[in-house]
Each structure stands twice: as structure tokens, then as C-alpha cells.
Amino acid sequence: MPRSKRDKDVSLTRVKKKTRGAKEGLVHQLREAVDEYPHVFVYEFENMRSSKFVQVRQKFKSNSRFYFGKNNVMAIALGKDKTTECATGISKISQLLKGQCGLMFTSADKDEVIQYFRELKDADFARAGVIAPQTIDLSAGPLEQFAFSVEPQLRKLGMPTSLVKGVIHLTQDFRVCTEGEAIKPEEAKILKFLEEKLSVFQVNLKAYWSKQTGLKDLA
Structure with missing residues (x-):
């Protein structure tokens, strides 16, 4: 019986020993999520607010899992190229993991997810360092x-x-x-x-991947 792509060994030699176990655990979780959920979205934030993102998680708590940060570990989990990817074509997502972004694994209807995030705009007070949108x-x-x-x-x-x-x-x-x-x-x-309130919290979907369609740009 051929060995599953998800079972491939990965190198985490550049990870500090005290965090190696946690990062190996994240790799395992992400690969399980690839098997479990039919859709994967790459998202990025504008004016991140933890309290507001909790509401997003609650909205999709029954059919989705969110991962944010640790871009390099997420890329290792998915695979950085065709030889290391855990599912066909998913390594293309790894190339998009830059800056403040994350992954949403979901079984929710793809079009409903896209519509929800397009409409998600929540005004908030601007923090220091934000570029003023008006005088x-x-x-x-x-x-x-x-x-x-x-x-x-x-x-x-x-x-x-x-x-x-x-x-x-x-x-x-x-x-x-x-x-x-x-x-x-x-x-x-x-x-x-x-x-x-000069800031607007929103989540932008950069791309979408599924086993059936491969990667599609949403930006």
C-alpha cells in the first residue's frame, strides 16, 4: 500500500528545541485538516482586532478551523513544492503565506464564505501608527x-x-x-x-484551494 503524502517526514532542524514539539504538533494538525476539510482559504487581516476575530471563529465554529501566524511552519506542513506537498497542488498556497495571514479549513459552502468576508467590515478606533484615511x-x-x-x-x-x-x-x-x-x-x-472611528477591521481572502479545482486567486 503506497505511503500517504501526509506521512512524509519533514525537517524542522531550524526550530528551537523548546518549541519543536509544539511546531511538530501544528504540522500534524494542519495535515489532518487538509484530509478532513474540502476547502482551504488563505486570508489576511486589515486592522487586526482579536475580539472581532473571535466573532468570526464563532460564526464558523461548527464547520471550520482557523490557523494564524507561523507562516514557515504552515508552509512546511502543506509542502513548499511538489515533492513535499501533502496534497496535489497545495504547495502553491505556501507561496502566499507572507505577512499577517492565515489559513481557514472549512466544509462550509465556498460561495457563502466568500460573500461573508466581502461584507465583513467593522469600524473601530485607529491605533497609533495607522495611516489616517482623512484629515x-x-x-x-x-x-x-x-x-x-x-x-x-x-x-x-x-x-x-x-x-x-x-x-x-x-x-x-x-x-x-x-x-x-x-x-x-x-x-x-x-x-x-x-x-x-477611522479604522476598519476586515478579513481579505487571497486565494482558495480544493482537491477538485486546485488553487484559485481571490485577490
Whole structure:
């Protein structure tokens, strides 16, 4: 009886001893998933939020498994070329495992999965370092949306403020952030005070693979 491709030995000599067992376990899990599920999607994040991705996992908990990170180990598990791949043509996925990406193994309907992720867009507060998608300016005058007690915090963040009869006022026009520039830590905090959500959490599907169709680009 021919030996299964999944049973091939792989080299993990570049892995530190203390993590070798865990990574060998991941290789085994991934190869089992290839056998168990008919579809494999390669996905990448925009503005990753762990709490929001938990909701994605919950959506597909009955018919899918997600793996994220450890790109090199995932590539070893799937096979980096035709001679080491654990299923015909799946090594092409390994070439796509770059940056913040992961694998979704699923028995859910392929078209339903694609539609779900296309519609998944969840606004959130931008973190420091994110490129501002727009410029936000505040005009001098009262900031009546704020309680007077936060005035010292706003001033500490660099806003030119003062209290006038218990109401916070901007003493001059103030630019919070500039389109195309990285948001600074102080700017991110001000945007949160203003309840301006400039980031959008979403999961982009890069490619799809199945034993029947092989690899198809979805980008």
C-alpha cells in the first residue's frame, strides 16, 4: 500500500528545541485538516482586532478551523513544492503565506464564505501608527460634547483648551490628524475622545484551494 503524502517526514532542524514539539504538533494538525476539510482559504487581516476575530471563529465554529501566524511552519506542513506537498497542488498556497495571514479549513459552502468576508467590515478606533484615511480639523470654540472634567486630559494631549463657565473651549483651530500620515499616540487618544472611528477591521481572502479545482486567486 503506497505511503500517504501526509506521512512524509519533514525537517524542522531550524526550530528551537523548546518549541519543536509544539511546531511538530501544528504540522500534524494542519495535515489532518487538509484530509478532513474540502476547502482551504488563505486570508489576511486589515486592522487586526482579536475580539472581532473571535466573532468570526464563532460564526464558523461548527464547520471550520482557523490557523494564524507561523507562516514557515504552515508552509512546511502543506509542502513548499511538489515533492513535499501533502496534497496535489497545495504547495502553491505556501507561496502566499507572507505577512499577517492565515489559513481557514472549512466544509462550509465556498460561495457563502466568500460573500461573508466581502461584507465583513467593522469600524473601530485607529491605533497609533495607522495611516489616517482623512484629515480631521476642529474649529476654535466650545466643545460641548465633553464634560468639563476631561479638560486637563485634552490639554495634556496637546489640544489648546480652556474652561469658560464650565464649558471646554478650543482657544484656536486644531488639527487632530492629517490624511496620509501615521496617527500619533496622542492623536489616537483624541480621536477616541471624539468617537471618530477611522479604522476598519476586515478579513481579505487571497486565494482558495480544493482537491477538485486546485488553487484559485481571490485577490
